[in-house]
Amino acid sequence: MNDDVLATVIDILTTKAGLPPGPVTPTATLQEAGVDSMAAAVLAMILEDDHHLVITETALTAQSTVADLAAFIETQLATRA
Amino acid sequence: MTGMVLAGLGCWLPPTVVANTDLMNTEMDSFVRRRIGVVSRHRISQGAATVHLAAEAARLAMHAAAVNAVDTLILATTTPDRLCPAGAPEVASRLGLTGIPAFDINAGCSGFLYALQLARGLLATSAGTVLVVGAESASTMVNPADPSTAPIFGDGAGAAVVRRAEQGEDSTFGPTAWGSDGTLADAIAIPAGGSRQRVPAPGRGDADLFLHLRGPEVLRNAVRRMKSAATEAAEAAGWTLDDVDLLITHQANATISTALAAALPFPRERMPSNIHRVGNTAAASVPILLAEAAAQGLLAQGNRLLLTAFGSGLSWAATTALWPCVASLTAYQKETTP
Numbered sequence: 176m177n178d179d180v181l182a183t184v185i186d187i188l189t190t191k192a193g194l195p196p197g198p199v200t201p202t203a204t205l206q207e208a209g210v211d212s213m214a215a216a217v218l219a220m221i222l223e224d225d226h227h228l229v230i231t232e233t234a235l236t237a238q239s240t241v242a243d244l245a246a247f248i249e250t251q252l253a254t255r256a
Numbered sequence: 257m258t259g260m261v262l263a264g265l266g267c268w269l270p271p272t273v274v275a276n277t278d279l280m281n282t283e284m285d286s287f288v289r290r291r292i293g294v295v296s297r298h299r300i301s302q303g304a305a306t307v308h309l310a311a312e313a314a315r316l317a318m319h320a321a322a323v324n325a326v327d328t329l330i331l332a333t334t335t336p337d338r339l340c341p342a343g344a345p346e347v348a349s350r351l352g353l354t355g356i357p358a359f360d361i362n363a364g365c366s367g368f369l370y371a372l373q374l375a376r377g378l379l380a381t382s383a384g385t386v387l388v389v390g391a392e393s394a395s396t397m398v399n400p401a402d403p404s405t406a407p408i409f410g411d412g413a414g415a416a417v418v419r420r421a422e423q424g425e426d427s428t429f430g431p432t433a434w435g436s437d438g439t440l441a442d443a444i445a446i447p448a449g450g451s452r453q454r455v456p457a458p459g460r461g462d463a464d465l466f467l468h469l470r471g472p473e474v475l476r477n478a479v480r481r482m483k484s485a486a487t488e489a490a491e492a493a494g495w496t497l498d499d500v501d502l503l504i505t506h507q508a509n510a511t512i513s514t515a516l517a518a519a520l521p522f523p524r525e526r527m528p529s530n531i532h533r534v535g536n537t538a539a540a541s542v543p544i545l546l547a548e549a550a551a552q553g554l555l556a557q558g559n560r561l562l563l564t565a566f567g568s569g570l571s572w573a574a575t576t577a578l579w580p581c582v583a584s585l586t587a588y589q590k591e592t593t594p
Binding site for chain 2: 190191192193195211212213214215216217219220221224232
């Protein structure tokens, strides 16, 4: 998995969505990381606005760990139209 | 463009303070503190409502402006005492101003900035002074049993006296960028009580009489619209965001403010905030924050302020302000700030 995508996802969740950074680790589940509907909305917004990638909050929060979330986004980026 | 000078500010928060711990368990309290940013909020007392809050704040603003009359009064609110009549005439009468033109506007949480823009038009045509009030009994529009809205909102009012600028005098307020999107009208809505649906639908109990909020959709639109409006207003004033001393935003929730700071980008430390103590007071949010920041000496003459708000409708607005030497009176701070 591309470390840059993982780092970007963690950065968005912490500095831009305001989640406390400590729990947001690659192996943490989204619940352990504190990813709530607001954080998912901020992530979806930034993916759309800055990376032209439209993913619903539902699809994002269906992932189990932060690493899985990053891998899922990486796959979507790769197959982006 | 007619110059509009800020002559006085006031804000009034009802004495009753409701802490998170009065409303919710420890786990919810922790979440609301961290993610919404609210620790306590003020609550109107039984029998009082928005007209009462507005009159108290307006009285303080007039005192701060050292005026005992104004030509016109605009009340921005989402929670009028009654559907009919508007509250502004009653506010004017309580101030001893029976007879002046007085009207309400509803642009949700953008209401105060919308009202300022209307005031500018009035100052260019029919008025020398306008009293612009943002007041909300926001606690009355939320369902106490709905965790997605109940903890967020608070009650209060902020008011500003504005007057036409003299020849050659600096205008306090600069260009305004504002807009709306009715295709998302249902994202923030109280379904029942108006002409479309007078009473709650069968089987829905009284849920339709309270605010419904589509959180993620509102968050995305709030950040995008406040960012574009703020950027547009600053550019129209010939400012870059680096030129802006302080960004005064509608206190919607802490996560929206954090995301907006990242999106602009703008330093979070130059975004005054009082949401932890007053909650989201809708149309009263910007004037309360301005009045408190001025009364606390956070705003210096010559500061460049960028004001931005977003609310139901959907609606948004932003404007610039070159801070004047102005007095601001808050209910719990008797002395004025020179």
